[in-house]
Amino acid sequence: MSLVNICFDKVKKDCFRFIKSQETSKEKFGNKDGMLKSFLIPMCFWIAKKANNKKPYFVGLAGGQGTGKTTITSIVKIILEKHFKLKVFKISIDDFYKTRKERLNLSKRIHPMLMTRGVPGTHDVQMMLNFFKKIKSKKLKKIDLPNFNKAVDDRFPKKNWYKIKEKPDVIILEGWCVGARSELNNTLKKSKNSLEKVNDQKLVWRKYVNKQLKTKYKRLYSQLNCMIYLKAKDFNLLQKWRLKQEHKLWLKTKKSSSHKIMNKGDVINFMQTYQRITENMFKKMPKYASIILNLNSNHQIKSAVYKSK
Numbered sequence: 001m002s003l004v005n006i007c008f009d010k011v012k013k014d015c016f017r018f019i020k021s022q023e024t025s026k027e028k029f030g031n032k033d034g035m036l037k038s039f040l041i042p043m044c045f046w047i048a049k050k051a052n053n054k055k056p057y058f059v060g061l062a063g064g065q066g067t068g069k070t071t072i073t074s075i076v077k078i079i080l081e082k083h084f085k086l087k088v089f090k091i092s093i094d095d096f097y098k099t100r101k102e103r104l105n106l107s108k109r110i111h112p113m114l115m116t117r118g119v120p121g122t123h124d125v126q127m128m129l130n131f132f133k134k135i136k137s138k139k140l141k142k143i144d145l146p147n148f149n150k151a152v153d154d155r156f157p158k159k160n161w162y163k164i165k166e167k168p169d170v171i172i173l174e175g176w177c178v179g180a181r182s183e184l185n186n187t188l189k190k191s192k193n194s195l196e197k198v199n200d201q202k203l204v205w206r207k208y209v210n211k212q213l214k215t216k217y218k219r220l221y222s223q224l225n226c227m228i229y230l231k232a233k234d235f236n237l238l239q240k241w242r243l244k245q246e247h248k249l250w251l252k253t254k255k256s257s258s259h260k261i262m263n264k265g266d267v268i269n270f271m272q273t274y275q276r277i278t279e280n281m282f283k284k285m286p287k288y289a290s291i292i293l294n295l296n297s298n299h300q301i302k303s304a305v306y307k308s309k
Helices: 003-022 033-050 069-082 100-107 124-137 194-199 205-212 215-219 234-251 263-288
Strands: 055-065 089-094 143-145 162-164 168-173 226-233 291-295 301-306
Touching: 003 069, 033 055, 033 069, 033 226, 033 291, 055 069, 069 089, 069 100, 069 168, 124 143, 124 215, 162 291, 194 205, 194 263, 205 215, 205 226, 205 263, 226 263, 234 263
Parallel strands: 055 168, 055 226, 089 168, 226 291
Antiparallel strands: 143 162, 291 301
């Protein structure tokens, strides 16, 4: 029996249980066995081989909105813990968003579009850098990390934050712009969409965001040991998936009136703030990601490309 099959037998029950929790009556995951055996389990063998129990191994996982980052990260965590007996901590870059109050100040000081969470410049990078530094230290004291509540567009109270009490073997940082690189200044001049054209005529917002990528975020991402990239075909497909995601959220939370669900126009506007960096990542990420998981238009992994040994 192959190593992959042995692993599959050990993890399938937990993986399938998790996948079931993500499905709705109309949205089912197709080819679960194939996704695990052909792609996610081999990827976990690759990560486990590189993990060093003396210091945490940092994995960056990126992909456009709606590509399934959170689902794949959760499954990878299950496999690494269950079969490889590794301690895994996963967190989203979204959890490090600045508070509403901080973004309000930023929007008044620099540009109104910085009130909208998402782009580089709207995260607390210093908090992430401090976390990376603390988690690498020999004497690990308890670390509390924020948990962001998208329904109210602000952080959860501190009692709901993540608490790390022991050193993980693997840390997965996932997010749409994880590992993104800056653009050349001359490509910033051309507007990507109507939102940029109307609201950022003097290029203040895009120049600020690009500068963040060039400086603070570059320093942060340079500490990742490997990058996994979920590559979709194009930006239109991401919009379609993001709309589906919002509908799914609506189905799950329609009993609660406190949840702000976006309509189609909201989603398209919101995604326009992501478009520039997402399209730049389409072009550049395959050149420097360690692993590229190519997705087909049905949201399934169709191939994996390993770029480093």
